[in-house]
Amino acid sequence: MARQTVILPIVLLLLGAVLYLLTRPDEPRSPRASLSVAGALRTADDRGYAQAIEPREFSFPADHGPHPKLRTEWWYYTGNLETDEGRRFGFQLTFFRSALAPEMPDRRSAWATREAWLAHFAVSDINGERFHSFERWSRGGPVGLAGAQGRPFRVWVEDWSAEGTGEDVFPMRLSARQGDVGIDLSLEQGKPPVLQGERGLSRKSAEPGNASYYYSLTRMPASGTVRLGGESFQVTGLAWMDREWSTSSLGADQVGWDWFALQLSDGSEVMLYRLRRQDGSADPASSGTVVGPGGKSRTLSLADFTLKDLDRWRSPRSGATYPEHWRLHIPSESLELEVRPFLADQELDVSFHYWEGAVEVEGIRGGKPVRGQGYVELTGYADR
Numbered sequence: 001m002a003r004q005t006v007i008l009p010i011v012l013l014l015l016g017a018v019l020y021l022l023t024r025p026d027e028p029r030s031p032r033a034s035l036s037v038a039g040a041l042r043t044a045d046d047r048g049y050a051q052a053i054e055p056r057e058f059s060f061p062a063d064h065g066p067h068p069k070l071r072t073e074w075w076y077y078t079g080n081l082e083t084d085e086g087r088r089f090g091f092q093l094t095f096f097r098s099a100l101a102p103e104m105p106d107r108r109s110a111w112a113t114r115e116a117w118l119a120h121f122a123v124s125d126i127n128g129e130r131f132h133s134f135e136r137w138s139r140g141g142p143v144g145l146a147g148a149q150g151r152p153f154r155v156w157v158e159d160w161s162a163e164g165t166g167e168d169v170f171p172m173r174l175s176a177r178q179g180d181v182g183i184d185l186s187l188e189q190g191k192p193p194v195l196q197g198e199r200g201l202s203r204k205s206a207e208p209g210n211a212s213y214y215y216s217l218t219r220m221p222a223s224g225t226v227r228l229g230g231e232s233f234q235v236t237g238l239a240w241m242d243r244e245w246s247t248s249s250l251g252a253d254q255v256g257w258d259w260f261a262l263q264l265s266d267g268s269e270v271m272l273y274r275l276r277r278q279d280g281s282a283d284p285a286s287s288g289t290v291v292g293p294g295g296k297s298r299t300l301s302l303a304d305f306t307l308k309d310l311d312r313w314r315s316p317r318s319g320a321t322y323p324e325h326w327r328l329h330i331p332s333e334s335l336e337l338e339v340r341p342f343l344a345d346q347e348l349d350v351s352f353h354y355w356e357g358a359v360e361v362e363g364i365r366g367g368k369p370v371r372g373q374g375y376v377e378l379t380g381y382a383d384r
Contacts, residue, residue, distance in 0.1 A: 046071065049099065049247040052211040055199040061169040063215070064243070065150020068115075070213075071099045071247040075148075075155050075162060077174055078261065078375040079185075079222050079239030080358050087233060089226050090124035090342065090358025090375070091183050093176050095155045095162065097140075097148060115140030117147070119157035120350060121176040123183065124358045125228060126342045131357070132228075134178040135350040136160060172220075174239075177227065185224035187239050191295040194218055196271070197287060198299075202244070204275065205251030205285045212246030218261070218269040218291050238263050240375065251285070253277045256380015258307070258323070260288075260339065262361050264372035267293030270330070270337075272300060274307055276380060282307075290333055305330045313344045318353035320382035328363075337363035339376065353382035 050069040067073055075095045082088050096118040103114065117140060122133040136157045138146035148155040153164035153172070160176040165186070174185045193215045196202045202214040220239040225232055240261045259273040272288025288300035311325035326339045339359050346357025354377065361372035 046209070046247050048101075048103070051209045051247045052201060052213050052245075053209060055201045056213060058193070058195060058200055058213075058215060060193060061153060061164070062150055064153050064164075064169050066097065066148040066155075067213075067245040068099070070245045073097050073245030074243070076242040076244075077162065077187075077239060078356075078358075079220075079237055080263075080373040080375075081185075081222060081226060081235035081237035083233050083235055088126040088342070088358075089233070089235060090122075090126065090346075091185075091226070092120060092122040092356055092375070093160065093162065093174050093183065094120045095148070095157060095160075113140045115147075117145075117157050119146075119160050119176075120348060121160060121178060121183075122346075122348060122356065123181055123226065123228070124343055124346055126358065128228070129343060131343055131346050132178075132181045133348040133350060134181070135348075174224075180227065180229050182227040183224065184227075185222050185235075185239070187220040187222050187241075189217060190219040190221055190238075191217070191291065194271075194289060194291055194295075194297045196289055196299075202287065203285055204248055205254060205283065207251055210248045210251060210285075212244040212248055214242070214244045216243070216261075216271060216289075217241040218271070219263055219267075238373070240269075250275075251283065254283055255383070256378070259377040260307075260326075260328070260374065261376075262337070262339070262359075262372055262374035264361065264365075264370050266365060266370050270328075270335075272305060272307070272328075274302075290330065300330065304332060310338075315345070315347050315353070315355075315382070317349055318347065318382040320347070320353060320355075322347070322355045322378050322381050326376075334366040335363065335370075336365075337361050337370075337372075339374075341376070347382075352379075354379045355381070 049071045077093045098116050101114045117138045119136045124131050138157050140147050146157040153169045155162050162174050165171050165173050170189045172187045196214040203211045222239040223236045226235050254275050255278050257273050257275050262270045269291040274286045275283035286302040289297050291297045306329045308327045309323035312321050313324040314321045328337045339361050342358045347355045356377040359374050359376050
């Protein structure tokens, strides 16, 4: 989303934005494309950019802001919401920045920029069994159409935005509207940031430099409004934020990823991603994290979990076939979960087809029942 993600989520989408804006600099609109995820990532030129090579010190709230020395970064928000009457919604709001060049070009135009921006917004109307997805493309630069800043915190693409409402970022406000679909949400931090991978360095393959700096906010209390059609719904729930910045790409044999962000009823969270190779196997760089109720986290390697696909769904738009029901087993946590989508069809019909949607969770931990909710992102299934 990111998802997600994590996970390289969306370097591919940003590179699509780069390609489009380079060829049509006068029209920052929403193209339709059928680009290969892996192909786009492998053509990237990393020269002149900083890279995620070794662990670094994280500083908050500064690291909520942009990191322009690296080529790509994203702010990835997902969550599950509910009214007092029990009507349920999922949401995704994601912002992607991609540098067009390592340095600002020497141009006199006010439109000159070294950054392309992309945002995705989606709402899952679970009770109404409908999925709404939207996309915006823009450019950075002094005209202010899109950008990010650290203090006060704000990231935006036109009038879609995430911004801090206090000196320390939180509460954070998410706002997006397209036609008669919109969200206006306030997020509290909840648990402290979780540094993913090796103290925040998340390696994506064995190749040097294929890594990101990555942290998550895994259980943010959310409240506000969801708008659908002529109705407005007051909602509460839980949100998840993923932040990554990198100058990285998929490995030569990687075609996509399956990313999971799960919030469980015992106060814990699970994040994991399975990087898929061309032969369908999981890449050894696949990884995950378990976060305890008190916020303490533990990193998982591929050997620490098993993820089995139990069912599949075929998209009527892209023709892609996605997994849609999973069994997750983490022996060291005595945890076995089944994960199912609230809606089968949560495929974003934007420049790149990918599946990202709200899921429900049930299972057993240490012999006791556990339930939950979360988000799953599936990429690389619809590449042509």
